[in-house]
Amino acid sequence: MEDFFTNNSVCVSVEAPAENLVQEIAYDGQEVFQLPLTLSENLTKQAHKIDWIKREDDDNDDDTHSATVTTEKKVEEDSKKADFQTSSWPWDSVRNKLRSALTEVCVLADVLVIAKDKRYMVLDPVQQEQPDQRQLAQLFSKKRGLTAAANILLHGAERLKISQSDTARAKSNQDFHLELLRLRQSWTLKKIGNSILGDLSYKSAGSRFYQTGIFEVTKSEDPDQELSLETTSENQSKQSMIKVTIPPELGGTAYIQVTIQKDQDILCTTNVNLLHTSLIHSDPSRDANPWTSKLEAAQNVLFCKELFSQLAREAVQLQAAIPHMVVGNQITASLFPGIQLSIHFQSSYSAGVDKRQLVSNNSTSLVAKVDHNYILEHSLHQLLRQVHLNNVGQPVPHPSSAPLGPTKRRRLAGPHAYDRDELLLMTKNESILEQIIRQGQHVVLRLRTMFVIDSIAREIRDPLIISHWNVLNSPTLSCVKIIIMTHGYDTLQRTALVVHVGEKTLKCVCRDGRVLQMSYEPQELRDLILCQISQHQINAVQSLARFLGWHVASSSAHLGLGPVEPLGNASSCILSSPSGNRILSVRCGPQAAQPQVYLSTYPRHDTEKNKVLTDIRWEQLNTRYEEVRLEKIEGRNFLSRMELLMASLTCRLPMNWE
Amino acid sequence: MGVIVLQLFAVPEGKSGPQVIDILTKRVTSLGGVLSGSFMVDCETYTSVASLGATRSVHLLHNSETPASVFALLEAASGNKTVALVADNLFDLLMLKLSNFYQAKKQTKIESRGPRFEAGDFLVKLGSVTMGPTFKGILVEVEYQACSLPAACWDLIREFMQGFLGGCVPSTPPQYIQNRFGDMLGPIDGINQYLEQFNAFRKTTGIR
Numbered sequence: 001m002e003d004f005f006t007n008n009s010v011c012v013s014v015e016a017p018a019e020n021l022v023q024e025i026a027y028d029g030q031e032v033f034q035l036p037l038t039l040s041e042n043l044t045k046q047a048h049k050i051d052w053i054k055r056e057d058d059d060n061d062d063d064t065h066s067a068t069v070t071t072e073k074k075v076e077e078d079s080k081k082a083d084f085q086t087s088s089w090p091w092d093s094v095r096n097k098l099r100s101a102l103t104e105v106c107v108l109a110d111v112l113v114i115a116k117d118k119r120y121m122v123l124d125p126v127q128q129e130q131p132d133q134r135q136l137a138q139l140f141s142k143k144r145g146l147t148a149a150a151n152i153l154l155h156g157a158e159r160l161k162i163s164q165s166d167t168a169r170a171k172s173n174q175d176f177h178l179e180l181l182r183l184r185q186s187w188t189l190k191k192i193g194n195s196i197l198g199d200l201s202y203k204s205a206g207s208r209f210y211q212t213g214i215f216e217v218t219k220s221e222d223p224d225q226e227l228s229l230e231t232t233s234e235n236q237s238k239q240s241m242i243k244v245t246i247p248p249e250l251g252g253t254a255y256i257q258v259t260i261q262k263d264q265d266i267l268c269t270t271n272v273n274l275l276h277t278s279l280i281h282s283d284p285s286r287d288a289n290p291w292t293s294k295l296e297a298a299q300n301v302l303f304c305k306e307l308f309s310q311l312a313r314e315a316v317q318l319q320a321a322i323p324h325m326v327v328g329n330q331i332t333a334s335l336f337p338g339i340q341l342s343i344h345f346q347s348s349y350s351a352g353v354d355k356r357q358l359v360s361n362n363s364t365s366l367v368a369k370v371d372h373n374y375i376l377e378h379s380l381h382q383l384l385r386q387v388h389l390n391n392v393g394q395p396v397p398h399p400s401s402a403p404l405g406p407t408k409r410r411r412l413a414g415p416h417a418y419d420r421d422e423l424l425l426m427t428k429n430e431s432i433l434e435q436i437i438r439q440g441q442h443v444v445l446r447l448r449t450m451f452v453i454d455s456i457a458r459e460i461r462d463p464l465i466i467s468h469w470n471v472l473n474s475p476t477l478s479c480v481k482i483i484i485m486t487h488g489y490d491t492l493q494r495t496a497l498v499v500h501v502g503e504k505t506l507k508c509v510c511r512d513g514r515v516l517q518m519s520y521e522p523q524e525l526r527d528l529i530l531c532q533i534s535q536h537q538i539n540a541v542q543s544l545a546r547f548l549g550w551h552v553a554s555s556s557a558h559l560g561l562g563p564v565e566p567l568g569n570a571s572s573c574i575l576s577s578p579s580g581n582r583i584l585s586v587r588c589g590p591q592a593a594q595p596q597v598y599l600s601t602y603p604r605h606d607t608e609k610n611k612v613l614t615d616i617r618w619e620q621l622n623t624r625y626e627e628v629r630l631e632k633i634e635g636r637n638f639l640s641r642m643e644l645l646m647a648s649l650t651c652r653l654p655m656n657w658e
Numbered sequence: 659m660g661v662i663v664l665q666l667f668a669v670p671e672g673k674s675g676p677q678v679i680d681i682l683t684k685r686v687t688s689l690g691g692v693l694s695g696s697f698m699v700d701c702e703t704y705t706s707v708a709s710l711g712a713t714r715s716v717h718l719l720h721n722s723e724t725p726a727s728v729f730a731l732l733e734a735a736s737g738n739k740t741v742a743l744v745a746d747n748l749f750d751l752l753m754l755k756l757s758n759f760y761q762a763k764k765q766t767k768i769e770s771r772g773p774r775f776e777a778g779d780f781l782v783k784l785g786s787v788t789m790g791p792t793f794k795g796i797l798v799e800v801e802y803q804a805c806s807l808p809a810a811c812w813d814l815i816r817e818f819m820q821g822f823l824g825g826c827v828p829s830t831p832p833q834y835i836q837n838r839f840g841d842m843l844g845p846i847d848g849i850n851q852y853l854e855q856f857n858a859f860r861k862t863t864g865i866r
Contacts, residue, residue, distance in 0.1 A: 402748065410726075411746070413726040413727070413746070414726040414727045414728070414744070414745060414746020414747060414748075415727070415744050415745055415746060416727075416744070417659075417724040417726075417727040417729075417744050417844070417845040417846065418724060418726060418727070419659065419723050419724050419845070420722075420723060420724075420725060423725065423726055
């Protein structure tokens with residue numbers, strides 16, 4: 001080894017074997033030897049002997065040996081090459097190979113030295129565990145893949161099983177597609193990708209509300225849940241195959257409560273809701289399809305939200321004398337001084353109240369409260385639908401190149417040469433809130449009028465007061481006919497007056513054709529009716545007198561005599577008996593409970609005969625008027641008493657008076 | 659739509675148009691008239707091009723009282739008859755498209771504008787007529803809105819007009835109204851009277 005490094009060169013010994021190979025053995029035993037190989041032939045032959053298949057690492061026990069093998073290999077390659085290409089010098093490639101082999105061996109030697117010295121480098125055995133680890137990981141991944149595949153298969157099998165059990169049940173028309181078809185008949189559905197989406201908003205009806213009402217239709221696939229549902233609700237024997245998913249903001253229930261209140265007393269209330277109780281019970285299809293109620297509830301929430309937002313927007317925009325207030329879920333508008341209309345949006349979702357609790361609250365409060373005003377509810381529905389209709393119903397432009405938008409009336413305005421006022425009228429557009437306020441005012445005024453008439457009819461028994469409300473009326477105008485008459489004498493005298501109840505004013509048409517405009521204060525109507533009653537009494541007495549043959553000496557509807565009435569004027573009449581010796585004076589004031597009757601007779605029986613005026617005609621002067629105490633006279637009412645009085649005064653002869 | 663009577667009010671010597679308007683305004687307000695904005699009636703005349711044969715003219719009138727309408731009065735080839743067309747505002751644009759057939763006469767745009775008063779059922783408009791920049795005269799329009807029949811309300815209108823215009827109002831109605839004394843009148847009749855007056859203004863030079 002030492003020589004190796006010192007010489008820095010390698011001695012390669014190339015020698016031929018000692019004896020030649022036997023080529024042929026003759027029959028006589030003589031051996032014919034081959035000719036000895038030349039040097040190059042020998043080397044070539046040797047090179048051929050090397051087994052090149054033998055791996056290098058199989059016998060790497062000795063580095064030097066391997067090095068030599070490599071060298072030999074290279075040499076062989078060279079020789080092979082040399083076979084193919086003729087070089088100028090046959091050993092040239094061998095030499096080159098040898099040289100490169102030498103280089104490699106030198107490097108190897110250097111490495112060995114360095115390793116041996118352990119000064120620069122330490123050789124450690126290399127871990128040989130890797131192939132084993134890879135196998136383990138493979139095992140794991142294979143196992144995992146198999147599990148996943150098994151899962152998919154199991155899942156599919158389960159679904160198959162479920163669908164098979166479904167089809168077993170689907171014998172009782174529980175088909176998903178059938179139900180989908182039924183759903184499609186009443187709701188808008190469309191297929192987007194793999195999902196079926198429906199729309200429950202009022203967009204197709206002209207709504208421009210920002211919130212979308214999109215719901216998703218899926219096949220309900222959870223039999224356990226269905227079973228549990230089945231057990232909870234016995235009345236629903238069949239389970240729907242359709243599962244409807246609505247957006248969370250449309251869940252729960254909602255309604256709009258409209259209340260008219262004076263301070264704390266509620267005068268009138270209404271709940272606006274699409275889900276009317278009578279509807280729910282009457283509709284048989286509702287029981288068949290459980291999704292119907294769910295979708296309708298969601299639609300109801302959407303409707304209420306839209307209505308409320310529209311009202312709130314208008315309340316903010318409107319310029320009222322007393323500004324409308326919008327606070328949270330409540331709109332407050334004042335109808336009359338002290339009377340307020342409040343519109344409240346109630347939602348179980350927003351308040352977080354349990355649905356059932358809300359409904360029960362609602363029903364109990366409704367019972368406790370005043371009667372539900374259906375007209376107001378109907379109006380709210382109608383008005384919102386009208387807005388929708390206006391949005392949708394754009395008239396076709398005429399001619400087709402004309403701008404889109406103007407109504408037919410506006411279009412005709414030009415050719416018909418409408419003037420400014422007509423055009424201005426056309427542009428006027430009343431908002432929902434304004435109309436509701438007007439209707440609310442009418443409701444209040446009508447309630448007040450009713451109350452006034454009823455209370456007067458209750459207080460005053462003598463002339464009967466009959467009120468007849470027209471059945472057909474508009475939301476802002478109703479009409480009542482008031483008939484004042486006396487029981488038993490209704491053919492004799494009837495005083496009728498008609499009161500038109502508007503929004504802020506009352507119009508009263510009296511029997512004589514007078515038209516009186518009154519404000520919303522109930523006292524005014526009350527005063528008018530009281531005046532009419534007093535006049536009725538006087539008129540009735542006059543007709544009764546004529547009927548009995550008495551003469552009406554004078555009558556006055558507005559008497560200037562006597563104590564001053566706090567309002568209106570007293571009316572009176574003077575009646576004289578057929579013979580003229582009895583004179584009755586009747587006075588009736590609006591505030592008096594009963595008419596006052598005074599009687600005067602002649603001849604004067606209280607004084608002695610006048611000595612100066614002896615003429616008989618002076619005896620015909622009447623005495624002073626004395627009040628008749630009507631309540632002592634038999635009779636059911638004023639007129640029957642008067643009849644009795646007049647009859648008794650007629651039948652007596654003046655001579656027999658004393 | 660009521661009866662419209664258009665009356666020329668001669669400008670007295672030594673007075674200007676605005677002065678006369680001021681005087682009339684005072685008189686109308688003392689009669690109970692309430693100022694309610696202003697009004698304007700304008701007239702533009704288009705003549706047909708030579709290729710269409712005999713020259714005919716179309717008068718295009720706008721009235722602020724009927725802001726959605728355009729009145730087009732086509733003079734008939736023979737006589738004084740005119741064919742009236744009432745259309746909406748798009749007619750103006752149509753007229754632009756017809757510029758190959760009907761061309762606007764230069765410097766003939768004439769208009770009457772001024773204050774507008776309401777006095778009960780009466781509508782009084784005091785218009786000063788200008789053609790281009792020049793002042794031509796004063797036209798007073800009185801409309802009685804409660805009636806469309808001149809026979810029924812002429813006397814009332816006459817009395818009212820004499821109340822603030824004085825003796826210039828004749829006791830017989832204007833010729834145009836007299837021809838239709840028993841007919842119902844409409845907005846087009848007011849426009850026809852304006853056209854008559856405008857044509858008279860165009861023919862005269864100076865102030866009427």
